[in-house]
Amino acid sequence: MRPTISTVARHAGVAVSTVSRYLNGHYVSRPVKARLSKVIGRLGYSRSWTARNLSLGRKGCVGLVVDSNQSPWFTQLLIGIEKELATRESSLMLSTGYSGRSDSGIALEWIQGHRIDGLIIVKYGARERSLLAQALRSKIPTVLLAPREAAPNQRVVRSDNYHAGVTIANHLADLGHKKIAFEGGVAHLDLKDRLRGLTAGLARRDIRLNPKLVSFCGKFEPQAGMEFANRFFKKAPAVTAMVLGNDSLALGFMRVAHHRGIRIPQDLSVTGFDDIPESGLVWPGLTTVAQPMREMGRLACRKLFDLSPAATHEAIECPMRLVVRESTGPVLPRPR
Amino acid sequence: MRPTISTVARHAGVAVSTVSRYLNGHYVSRPVKARLSKVIGRLGYSRSWTARNLSLGRKGCVGLVVDSNQSPWFTQLLIGIEKELATRESSLMLSTGYSGRSDSGIALEWIQGHRIDGLIIVKYGARERSLLAQALRSKIPTVLLAPREAAPNQRVVRSDNYHAGVTIANHLADLGHKKIAFEGGVAHLDLKDRLRGLTAGLARRDIRLNPKLVSFCGKFEPQAGMEFANRFFKKAPAVTAMVLGNDSLALGFMRVAHHRGIRIPQDLSVTGFDDIPESGLVWPGLTTVAQPMREMGRLACRKLFDLSPAATHEAIECPMRLVVRESTGPVLPRPR
């Protein structure tokens, strides 16, 4: 039998309420304080969170919902969240969308079972709509981290995709590129912003992004990047730089390029978005724009616990940082 | 105010105990059953896990402790664990070892705060010793997933590293390799097993692994693989195949190889262990031996809830699967 608060009370010869007050840093006389400290140490007592939460009417847990295929994103995000959560005596409950089902069942049960105080949904999209609806109905604070689609009047933390696009535009323009193609993957909010930024950034440098060289293949996986690459190289458009909608696509694209003997960046510069760990691992390393996942995780927690009305109205936009590696280079005079 | 069990009882005109019995599938008469079903649906009632757990004297949560730098491993592992946990009305609490501290503070608090029913420690090593000790003291069932060091009489799930080594040995021998080098990274239990298997497997094919070509650089990161590669290529030993202790090292190694113009696999075959996602993403793809992480996660949960004495004595060893990609090829006649 583990010692409970009443065990402590008995051993110290006081009432449980006194112990409770002691534990919560309220009024206790010096001598009693000393005695309790001793008894607690001797018994190795510590509070039961379950009981404490029940009494306080809270859960001491926040839920995190994330698609299972986001592995690279993931770790950084977790670190940020955990660090912030530790401050709040709260811990993390996790659900990856493992089930092939279209809804996020586990998280729904969290809500219905009153197991969480708040919810963070990563990359909110169609599959998570019913989840968000349920959270709203149950009045569980929810923040959308890098949502894929708009959700009005919600707590949102995202990265500044528009300026990321501008950044890529400037980088490529600086290197002398004028013939540029874009393949975005899935036409989500984020991706549209990236494209808008790219287009605007290039325009500012008097470069026009040919609409015929802009596409969305509808997927995000490296495999999709490979398939796109095969189509792309078959047509072999006169292009000196290829902008992919994210790093996964870009890595798949580069893999095929190597296979076909295309030299990067001499024959073709390639860029991505996100800066997943793999991007620094391949050769040539992928030039990309990094999302500050760790920071975003941390901000998501803050916003979750921020009950001011402003929280649900002002989205936080984190700046993305250009990471120049070897996959981009100056335009060379000789043709491909 | 959310409906509680007594709200339901009142609306249905029965006692709370009856509702409880209904909820847990015990004896209830047909008419009452029907009435309760209706009332619960109308009220949108569902049980409070906090209260339920308190009453049942359990926590409804298992803790997962994992080093933060294991990202690739991670997702697969989580999927396996979650799937199994869902069966047991239990959910997952997560802690990555973010803090630079040598102990795993968050998990310690879980134990002390009685927040978890069980604990899974991934890659148990020196940093987790105090955590395991605490878990034992508190009698919290714990399973060690792919431990780095031995821990007698514990629940253990690992992969069969010895046979993985043998598998690599056979693969290379089949391709005609005789001059083989090995760099293991950190000399953990797993790595020693891999080396033992490799050595034995090669010996069975009458190939001797030259001890001078066996090393442990003491790290596991791609960066370490890169540093090792630089040293390796400076000495340029007469070797046709390089076996790295894990995929991260191998990827770092290959990156430098490319950079130096070494052709893989024509000039040098390279293999790793683990099959992290990146290994299939680079070109050439890395030949490696896959750990069935998903399955291991699932087995870890099973073992956690298995209270038979056998559980703590027989370690589960999962077979690893050879994944042949482009980084290995036959030995070519012409020298480097």
Place this chain on the structure above:
DNA sequence: TTGTATGCGTTATCAG
């Protein structure tokens, strides 16, 4: 400053 009493939402043990 300390003790008493009550509530948090369930489950389980009893009688009836």
Place this chain on the structure above:
DNA sequence: CTGATAACGCATACAA
């Protein structure tokens, strides 16, 4: 089959 009632371990008005 059903209904009181006592746990579960802690927090907090309120009274002393």
